[in-house]
Amino acid sequence: MAIRECTPSDFPKLVEFWNSNAGWDEIDLDTWKNRFISSPDGNSFVVIAEKEGEIQAQLIFISLRVSYRKEYFSGCRPFAAVIGKKNRGLLAYKFILQLFNFGIQLMRKKSFDFLIMIPDPRWKSLAHLVDTQVFKFPLYKLEVSDDSNFNETGNQIRFIDFDHRQIDTLWEEISGQEIFMINRSKEFLKWKNSHRDYKIIGVFQGDLLIGLCTFLEKERESQILICDLMYRHEFTEQVIQGITDFIGNMYKNDSRFKKIVCLMTESMKSAFSNSGYAYGDYDFYFWVKILNPKIKKESIEISNWYLSAND
Secondary structure: OEEEEOOHHHHHHHHHHHHHHOOOOOOOHHHHHHHHOOOOOOOOEEEEEEEOOEEEEEEEEEEEEEEEOOEEEEEEEEEEEEEOHHHOOHHHHHHHHHHHHHHHHHHHHOOOOEEEEOOOHHHHHHHHHOOOEEEEEEEEEEEOOOOOOOOOOHHHEEEOOOOOOOHHHHHHHHOOOOOEEEOOOHHHHHHHHHHOOOEEEEEEEOOEEEEEEEEEEEHHHOEEEEEEEEEOHHHHHHHHHHHHHHHHHHHOOOOOOOEEEEEOOHHHHHHHHHOOOEEEEEEEEEEEEEOOOOOOHHHHOHHHEEOOOOO
16 A cells, blocks of 8 residues: 555546545546645645555645734645545544645645644544644534524625625735634635635625625535634624624525524634524534644644634
8 A cells, every 4th residue: 555645647536536435526627626736825735545556545635824913824724535435434544544644744845834624523533643733613503593683784794706806905904913814815715615605795884895704505404604704803793793684684584594603713702692692512623733843832722713614
């Protein structure tokens, strides 16, 4: 069994492996490259386990940037772990660990600063086997029904395009905070949300964009998932309440959806609680591994992160 980094010549085989084993969707080569390799932050790579020329398992390391006070650090997010059907069961964990550890070796060679990921819940049992810091973020929820009372939002909250000219201006202001955040520039936000049917809404004061979020309908879980929330600090309560009212009014008469949910960070808890949200009996696990010795371990405590569930 060989563990190695893929080259572009492997990509057609990886598409075939994905279509035969992932169980998500069937895609062509261009879609595969756009989804997994073409991050605007560059340098994504794929690690595979291979036996006699046949792919047994894959793990993709998506390249991204992490902002802290307008300084950017390079990072990777392990993603799309796929194990061949004949290697599942207990063997799957062996493959994941081998791919994960080999990927970290490559990240060091490529001079990445961080490994960060919100793992699949099935990965939780592996946390003690990998050398990462593990944090836990709660899911907050707000119940929605046809008798829910949401305020009318008027024109100050509306759907916008991922190419809206003020997104980068908003991100530039937010990225100056003393908190670690994954890049949410216009280019990266558009790419990141292009792989599923995310919608994006903006909150305005006059013509000024003061906040935004993306959201996704998750019909199987009967919920609307808020992601990529950004807001100017002085408008925190106004933005969160406005987004809640807008989404609530959209879905309160739709019997498919029973709640609005959001991954909750320390800086947002008070405002979301004031808008009626409460703990939703679920936690997201967040793994961080520092690869740059100049980054101090104590600097990445849980209170120093802003995350979104789709990070």
